[in-house]
Amino acid sequence: MKLLLTSALLAFSLAYAQTPADTAGWTKATTTHRLSEFPKIHTDGRLWFQFKAPDAKLVQLRIGATNKTYDMQKDKDGAWSIIIPPPGPGFQYYWFIVDGLIVMDPGSYTYYSNGIKTAVEAQAPGEDYYLTRNVPHGDIRQHLFYSKVTQSFRRMFIYTPPDYDTNLKTRYPVLYLQHGAGEDEAEWTSAGRAHLILDNLIAEKKAVPMIIVMNNGFASRPGETAASGPGVARNFSAFEQMLIQDVIPDIDAKFRTIPDRDHRAMAGLSMGGMQTFQIGLTHLDVFSHLGMFSGTPQGASKPLDDILAQGVALNKRLHVFWFGAGTTEERFINRQRELRGMFEKAGIKALYFESEGTAHEFQTWRRCLNQFAPLLFKTGR
Amino acid sequence: MKLLLTSALLAFSLAYAQTPADTAGWTKATTTHRLSEFPKIHTDGRLWFQFKAPDAKLVQLRIGATNKTYDMQKDKDGAWSIIIPPPGPGFQYYWFIVDGLIVMDPGSYTYYSNGIKTAVEAQAPGEDYYLTRNVPHGDIRQHLFYSKVTQSFRRMFIYTPPDYDTNLKTRYPVLYLQHGAGEDEAEWTSAGRAHLILDNLIAEKKAVPMIIVMNNGFASRPGETAASGPGVARNFSAFEQMLIQDVIPDIDAKFRTIPDRDHRAMAGLSMGGMQTFQIGLTHLDVFSHLGMFSGTPQGASKPLDDILAQGVALNKRLHVFWFGAGTTEERFINRQRELRGMFEKAGIKALYFESEGTAHEFQTWRRCLNQFAPLLFKTGR
Numbered sequence: 001m002k003l004l005l006t007s008a009l010l011a012f013s014l015a016y017a018q019t020p021a022d023t024a025g026w027t028k029a030t031t032t033h034r035l036s037e038f039p040k041i042h043t044d045g046r047l048w049f050q051f052k053a054p055d056a057k058l059v060q061l062r063i064g065a066t067n068k069t070y071d072m073q074k075d076k077d078g079a080w081s082i083i084i085p086p087p088g089p090g091f092q093y094y095w096f097i098v099d100g101l102i103v104m105d106p107g108s109y110t111y112y113s114n115g116i117k118t119a120v121e122a123q124a125p126g127e128d129y130y131l132t133r134n135v136p137h138g139d140i141r142q143h144l145f146y147s148k149v150t151q152s153f154r155r156m157f158i159y160t161p162p163d164y165d166t167n168l169k170t171r172y173p174v175l176y177l178q179h180g181a182g183e184d185e186a187e188w189t190s191a192g193r194a195h196l197i198l199d200n201l202i203a204e205k206k207a208v209p210m211i212i213v214m215n216n217g218f219a220s221r222p223g224e225t226a227a228s229g230p231g232v233a234r235n236f237s238a239f240e241q242m243l244i245q246d247v248i249p250d251i252d253a254k255f256r257t258i259p260d261r262d263h264r265a266m267a268g269l270s271m272g273g274m275q276t277f278q279i280g281l282t283h284l285d286v287f288s289h290l291g292m293f294s295g296t297p298q299g300a301s302k303p304l305d306d307i308l309a310q311g312v313a314l315n316k317r318l319h320v321f322w323f324g325a326g327t328t329e330e331r332f333i334n335r336q337r338e339l340r341g342m343f344e345k346a347g348i349k350a351l352y353f354e355s356e357g358t359a360h361e362f363q364t365w366r367r368c369l370n371q372f373a374p375l376l377f378k379t380g381r
Numbered sequence: 382m383k384l385l386l387t388s389a390l391l392a393f394s395l396a397y398a399q400t401p402a403d404t405a406g407w408t409k410a411t412t413t414h415r416l417s418e419f420p421k422i423h424t425d426g427r428l429w430f431q432f433k434a435p436d437a438k439l440v441q442l443r444i445g446a447t448n449k450t451y452d453m454q455k456d457k458d459g460a461w462s463i464i465i466p467p468p469g470p471g472f473q474y475y476w477f478i479v480d481g482l483i484v485m486d487p488g489s490y491t492y493y494s495n496g497i498k499t500a501v502e503a504q505a506p507g508e509d510y511y512l513t514r515n516v517p518h519g520d521i522r523q524h525l526f527y528s529k530v531t532q533s534f535r536r537m538f539i540y541t542p543p544d545y546d547t548n549l550k551t552r553y554p555v556l557y558l559q560h561g562a563g564e565d566e567a568e569w570t571s572a573g574r575a576h577l578i579l580d581n582l583i584a585e586k587k588a589v590p591m592i593i594v595m596n597n598g599f600a601s602r603p604g605e606t607a608a609s610g611p612g613v614a615r616n617f618s619a620f621e622q623m624l625i626q627d628v629i630p631d632i633d634a635k636f637r638t639i640p641d642r643d644h645r646a647m648a649g650l651s652m653g654g655m656q657t658f659q660i661g662l663t664h665l666d667v668f669s670h671l672g673m674f675s676g677t678p679q680g681a682s683k684p685l686d687d688i689l690a691q692g693v694a695l696n697k698r699l700h701v702f703w704f705g706a707g708t709t710e711e712r713f714i715n716r717q718r719e720l721r722g723m724f725e726k727a728g729i730k731a732l733y734f735e736s737e738g739t740a741h742e743f744q745t746w747r748r749c750l751n752q753f754a755p756l757l758f759k760t761g762r
Contacts, residue, residue, distance in 0.1 A: 036496070055481055099436060100436055102487070106483070115416050115487055116414065116487055137534075195523075254546055254547065
């Protein structure tokens with residue numbers, strides 16, 4: 001993706017036009033499906049949306065982590081249009097509001113984020129680590145397994161690195177990677193592009209080849225009220241038991257893993273980060289690398305009290321203890337800085353990453369994974 | 382799935398109610414996502430839809446291959462509801478029409494069928510061959526490859542049978558399976574459940590373990606106008622070249638295949654069936670089993686003229702030559718019967734399947750795959 005000189009300010013002055021002054025420089029966004037022409041993206045990063053609703057009185061576009069809202073303009077054929085300045089880097093959820101009714105864009109692919117959402121892949125100048133490059137590519141597998149804890153078949157997504165199917169004598173370390181309260185097991189690859197991030201890191205020899213296992217973070221035992229999304233009580237007990245007793249043994253049996261704690265990591269975004277903190281720290285016999293992406297315990301918690309009490313003793317038990325958050329997601333970045341103070345005072349070694357100018361959104365978590373993955377499995381081998 | 386005694390007639394008499402007489406017997410449909418309560422399905426097969434649109438004057442439900450349309454009723458909270466009789470067996474696309482505007486149901490998962498569509502999995506009494514049963518399960522892989530023909534990275538979906546990753550000395554035959562003009566490479570598994578159909582057939586020893594390779598059927602060379610959907614000229618030349626020169630060598634290099642014509646099949650639905658007929662019959666050095674699901678050449682075509690001229694000689698070159706269509710998709714079933722007459726007159730052996738009471742829809746194609754797959758790779762070994 002080319003970094004162009006056209007500034008965001010210039011782009012902003014061109015915004016709000018119903019149709020562009022000229023049609024040069026516009027192509028379909030990568031998130032626009034084959035039977036649609038819109039949304040389009042300009043080489044300067046502007047986005048052009050269109051939605052046909054001849055009888056509507058007002059159609060608005062709402063986009064991004066800050067829910068920025070634009071009034072669209074209707075042409076004589078009943079198509080509502082808007083050209084907007086670059087909405088922020090990378091992956092942006094959006095929808096239309098048609099006379100007050102929220103409607104997903106029929107022109108874009110859908111993703112799972114607190115329900116079905118449309119999204120557009122916006123420019124991110126200087127960030128090409130998640131693009132499909134001419135490098136060897138791993139596979140993403142949809143894998144069914146039976147959980148004795150939930151007493152049901154469940155689906156996980158598994159990334160196997162390039163050459164996994166040809167280097168049949170090689171065994172690999174495993175990163176267990178979790179989504180947030182809004183997503184499901186597909187989103188780390190579909191919205192997060194975890195597979196492409198790893199393909200690129202491995203090709204550049206920045207990260208060691210590894211397997212990534214992505215499960216649905218909602219689990220309940222038969223008879224328990226099923227947790228389903230934001231606002232659910234943060235009871236990870238069934239998920240924890242399932243991960244340790246069902247998932248890891250299934251993966252170690254069916255994939256060529258190195259089945260020990262030195263070669264097992266856990267990370268997650270938002271709720272998945274909270275799960276990583278809680279489950280990872282209470283199972284240091286299972287995991288040795290932990291990554292919390294915009295997901296730290298917000299109040300007191302048992303593992304937090306425990307590790308603060310352990311202090312420097314914890315350092316011998318963790319190869320990587322890593323925290324990342326976006327600088328514009330106030331609650332999360334503030335908590336991360338607060339924890340950093342507590343950990344430093346207690347002598348606990350950790351690493352901290354601040355994603356400049358991003359919020360509680362996938363661009364933050366792509367950057368986190370791109371920073372975190374290269375640190376994994378480089379000690380304790 | 383239980384076959385209940387409640388008749389469709391009784392169900393019909395209960396339809397059009399805004400809310401059910403009692404709430405017993407209703408559960409979320411399997412296609413309803415975790416943050417939604419609707420659509421619901423009753424044990425007797427009725428479906429209950431709900432959509433919140435307080436300011437709308439009229440909300441309608443449109444569902445199924447025949448586009449049956451129902452007016453919904455608004456309650457005091459602005460939620461529109463409808464309970465409908467069983468809409469037909471299995472997988473049904475549907476949407477809402479809100480004062481004339483087509484809106485997908487935010488409560489259901491989306492699929493790709495001439496754009497993004499919501500769908501509901503309805504009952505299909507007596508059909509359990511595509512359900513998730515307690516049998517060994519294969520994986521579905523998303524696999525990126527570089528096509529020299531299109532000069533781009535492309536994605537395919539690949540089903541590997543149970544034990545593929547543990548029986549490391551076993552090699553497998555391959556079925557190349559194509560979607561129709563409305564779909565993409567994901568739909569044979571997401572809407573079609575091809576992986577579950579094969580898991581069940583393999584568990585019952587009705588089908589031999591095989592790999593299934595599912596590609597996007599739209600391909601164009603750089604500079605060519607990209608074909609994108611229904612109504613496109615039926616020029617399969619770039620796809621044909623890509624399949625033969627890029628896809629098959631990639632699969633034979635990276636998967637444990639038996640790389641000869643006796644162990645290679647091709648099949649497809651609708652446009653994919655037409656591609657199978659054209660590409661398969663002109664590459665009998667590559668394929669020996671061909672399946673056309675609701676997809677036969679509608680007029681004269683080169684391979685059709687050629688095989689009619691060959692007559693009985695063709696029988697030695699094809700292990701399986703198979704046609705299937707639904708009895709209520711008139712154009713396709715009529716053409717299939719017409720071809721049958723022509724083939725029988727020419728002495729060409731083929732097999733014909735008629736899916737009772739289904740149209741140009743996935744339930745027809747699930748049944749086709751369930752009938753076709755057991756016939757594969759049982760001769761010529």
